Amino acid sequence: MTTVVPLAVRAEPATAFQPARWSRPTELLIGQGAAREAVRQARSDGTTVLVTDTSLPEGLVDRLVGPAGKRLRRLGLHPGSITLASSGEIADSLGDVRHVVAIGGGSVLDAAAVARAILSRPELSTLIRRPTMPGLILCPPGRRPVPRFTAVPTTVGTAAEVSSLATVLACDRRKLVTGDALTPGTAALDPAATAGLPRRLLLEGVLEAMMRLLNICALPPVGQCPGASDAELLTLLAQLGRSGAEAANARYDVPAPLRIDIALLSARTVLGWTALGRDPFGGKIWYLSNELSTLAGVRKMTATVSVAPVVWSRLLAGDTRFGDPARLHTAWQALWRALGPMRLPTDPVAGFRALVAAWDVPALRKTEAPPPQELAWRTAQAWGGSQPMLGAFSAAELTALYREIIDQPRPRRSQL
Structure with a gap:
C-alpha cells in the first residue's frame, strides 16, 4: 500500500485552473532479449538502420541485436564528438528508411532523436544553429x-x-530541443545492454534519476496537482535510493535483475505522472549545470553535483525562486530513510554531498572552471531575459552564484 507523504500545503486557487495533461506514447520492452525483439519488430516495418555508439565494448551490439540485426546498415557515433552536424548526417541518410534503432548512451539516443526531428522539419537545423x-x-x-x-x-x-527532450551541441552551445518527433515509439530495456557498465557510472545514473525527482519535488505545485503525483514521486525516490544502495553494496558485478529495476525506475521518472502540476521550467539546476558542463568540458553529472548544493543552500535560506524549502526537506527525508544504513546527514545539502562522495561521483575541480562572469553571460543569453527558466536572475546574481559553485569545497571521494 502506498503512503501519501504530505508535502507543503497547496494554496487555494484564485482562478479556475486548466486541467493537468499527461500522455506518453512509448512502448516498453523489458528484460533479457528485449533488444533482439525490438530489432525484430523494427525489421518487420521494412528498411531499418542501426545508429550505434562506437565506444561500446566490442561485440556488444552484435550480441544485442542477434543474427538478423548483424545484416542491418549501421551508422556509428562516438559520444565525445556528437554535434548537430552528426544528426544532420543521419537525417540525410534516412531517405528510404522505415525504422531507426539507436543503441547507446543518452547522447547517441539524443542524436538519433534530433535527426528524426530534422527529417520531419528540415528548417529545425537552421533554427538550432541561429545564435539569437x-x-x-x-x-x-x-x-x-x-x-x-x-x-x-x-x-x-x-x-x-522515453523522453520528448534531447540536447544538441551546435556552435559551442548545448541547446534543448523538445517535441513529439523526438520521442521514441519503443524503448528496449535489456540487461545485456548495461552488462559492461562500470558500477561508478551505474550509480551516477541512479543519482541522475534521483536528481530529476528532487528537482521536481522542490517546486511548489501549480495548477491542478493531484496527490498521486507527489505520492509517486516520493515512492520512486525511495525505490531508486534502495536500488542504488543495493548496487553500491553488491559484492561482485551488479546483477541483471537489479540493473533492469534501475533502468525501469529511471524511465518511470519521465513516463510517470511525477511532473503533473509542476512548472515545466522550474528546475533551475539543469539550466545552470548545462552551461557549466558545456563551457568547462566536464560530464553533465559532474556539473550537476556541483550546482545542486549551492542552489539548495539558497533555497533553504529562503530564496523561493529555487523552490519550496519544506518540499525539499520532505523529498530528502524520503530518500534519507531509503538510504538508512548509509547514515547520511539529515540536512539535504550535507546529506547530498555525503552521498556524492560515497558513490564516487566526481565534482568540478576549481582548475576546470571557466570565469564566473563568462558562465553568467552565457547562461543569461540561453535561459535569461524574458524567458521563464532563469529570467528572474540578474547577471550579477548569476555571476555570484557561479562563483560560489566554483569556490565551494569538493566532496571527499571514498572507495565503495
Missing part, C-alpha cells in the same frame, strides 16, 4: 513522414529512451 535563438527550441509537428524510432539505452539515468 534561446536555449530551448520547440519542434512543431512534422511536415514530412519520418521513420519509426526505437531506443536501446546502454546507460541508466538519462531516460532519453
Whole structure:
C-alpha cells in the first residue's frame, strides 16, 4: 500500500485552473532479449538502420541485436564528438528508411532523436544553429513522414529512451530541443545492454534519476496537482535510493535483475505522472549545470553535483525562486530513510554531498572552471531575459552564484 507523504500545503486557487495533461506514447520492452525483439519488430516495418555508439565494448551490439540485426546498415557515433552536424548526417541518410534503432548512451539516443526531428522539419537545423535563438527550441509537428524510432539505452539515468527532450551541441552551445518527433515509439530495456557498465557510472545514473525527482519535488505545485503525483514521486525516490544502495553494496558485478529495476525506475521518472502540476521550467539546476558542463568540458553529472548544493543552500535560506524549502526537506527525508544504513546527514545539502562522495561521483575541480562572469553571460543569453527558466536572475546574481559553485569545497571521494 502506498503512503501519501504530505508535502507543503497547496494554496487555494484564485482562478479556475486548466486541467493537468499527461500522455506518453512509448512502448516498453523489458528484460533479457528485449533488444533482439525490438530489432525484430523494427525489421518487420521494412528498411531499418542501426545508429550505434562506437565506444561500446566490442561485440556488444552484435550480441544485442542477434543474427538478423548483424545484416542491418549501421551508422556509428562516438559520444565525445556528437554535434548537430552528426544528426544532420543521419537525417540525410534516412531517405528510404522505415525504422531507426539507436543503441547507446543518452547522447547517441539524443542524436538519433534530433535527426528524426530534422527529417520531419528540415528548417529545425537552421533554427538550432541561429545564435539569437534561446536555449530551448520547440519542434512543431512534422511536415514530412519520418521513420519509426526505437531506443536501446546502454546507460541508466538519462531516460532519453522515453523522453520528448534531447540536447544538441551546435556552435559551442548545448541547446534543448523538445517535441513529439523526438520521442521514441519503443524503448528496449535489456540487461545485456548495461552488462559492461562500470558500477561508478551505474550509480551516477541512479543519482541522475534521483536528481530529476528532487528537482521536481522542490517546486511548489501549480495548477491542478493531484496527490498521486507527489505520492509517486516520493515512492520512486525511495525505490531508486534502495536500488542504488543495493548496487553500491553488491559484492561482485551488479546483477541483471537489479540493473533492469534501475533502468525501469529511471524511465518511470519521465513516463510517470511525477511532473503533473509542476512548472515545466522550474528546475533551475539543469539550466545552470548545462552551461557549466558545456563551457568547462566536464560530464553533465559532474556539473550537476556541483550546482545542486549551492542552489539548495539558497533555497533553504529562503530564496523561493529555487523552490519550496519544506518540499525539499520532505523529498530528502524520503530518500534519507531509503538510504538508512548509509547514515547520511539529515540536512539535504550535507546529506547530498555525503552521498556524492560515497558513490564516487566526481565534482568540478576549481582548475576546470571557466570565469564566473563568462558562465553568467552565457547562461543569461540561453535561459535569461524574458524567458521563464532563469529570467528572474540578474547577471550579477548569476555571476555570484557561479562563483560560489566554483569556490565551494569538493566532496571527499571514498572507495565503495
